[in-house]
Amino acid sequence: MRVAALYDIHGNASALDAVLADVRGSDADLIVVGGDVVEGPQPVETLELLDAVEVPRVWVRGNCDRDPSEWVRERVVEERVAWLAGLPTTVTIDVDGLGPVCFCHGSPRSDEDIVTAVSTAARVEPMLDGVDEALVVSGHTHVQFDRVVANRRLVNAGSVGMAYQGQSGWAYWTVFGPAVEPRRSGFNADALATALRESGYPNPEWFEPESAEQAAAEYEQMAREQH
Numbered sequence: 280m281r282v283a284a285l286y287d288i289h290g291n292a293s294a295l296d297a298v299l300a301d302v303r304g305s306d307a308d309l310i311v312v313g314g315d316v317v318e319g320p321q322p323v324e325t326l327e328l329l330d331a332v333e334v335p336r337v338w339v340r341g342n343c344d345r346d347p348s349e350w351v352r353e354r355v356v357e358e359r360v361a362w363l364a365g366l367p368t369t370v371t372i373d374v375d376g377l378g379p380v381c382f383c384h385g386s387p388r389s390d391e392d393i394v395t396a397v398s399t400a401a402r403v404e405p406m407l408d409g410v411d412e413a414l415v416v417s418g419h420t421h422v423q424f425d426r427v428v429a430n431r432r433l434v435n436a437g438s439v440g441m442a443y444q445g446q447s448g449w450a451y452w453t454v455f456g457p458a459v460e461p462r463r464s465g466f467n468a469d470a471l472a473t474a475l476r477e478s479g480y481p482n483p484e485w486f487e488p489e490s491a492e493q494a495a496a497e498y499e500q501m502a503r504e505q506h
């Protein structure tokens with residue numbers, strides 16, 4: 280099995296459209312939709328794109344799928360909101376050359392756990408309690424990384440729709456099998472700006488670009504405040 284991991288799409292249909300075009304050329308057998316799909320300016324269009332893609336999908340629930348904003352609830356049909364909230368929090372898939380891989384949103388423990396490129400082993404270890412997989416894939420912090428912490432390989436697949444890796448106009452995702460291949464796809468940042476303006480989505484500032492280092496520092500600060 281060769282897997283394309285699409286995380287944190289955040290209702291950005293232009294970014295998703297660009298990524299799906301590249302997924303079609305990637306020979307992926309399966310797409311893992313890694314959570315936080317609809318929380319953004321184009322929730323309905325985003326679901327339509329995912330539902331129409333010919334590659335099979337497996338869905339993992341993100342924190343924003345569990346608890347979407349009122350603005351999103353008013354736009355996505357009630358049954359789909361309930362379906363998103365009921366998705367599994369972890370999925371294990373046997374990947375070519377990598378073996379069983381655990382896909383989750385924040386961590387295997389919680390969809391709100393914060394893991395970044397600079398998280399310490401002491402903070403990450405309790406999140407992996409009872410997890411057997413040697414490779415754990417997460418998202419939630421919107422920056423790609425691939426690191427070994429406490430004898431475990433942790434990969435952040437990146438964010439398709441709300442990446443914090445420098446300039447705007449890039450959507451990040453990762454292919455698994457047999458290697459771990461971080462990818463990025465260019466998309467029309469003006470289309471996102473227009474969608475944010477015309478939709479009236481209440482948190483457009485979340486989509487402003489930020490450097491990976493700054494984002495990691497802010498997420499680590501949030502992690503300190505969580506506990």
Ligand SMILES: [Mn+2]
Nearest residue numbers: 287315419420
């Ligand atoms: Mn997210």
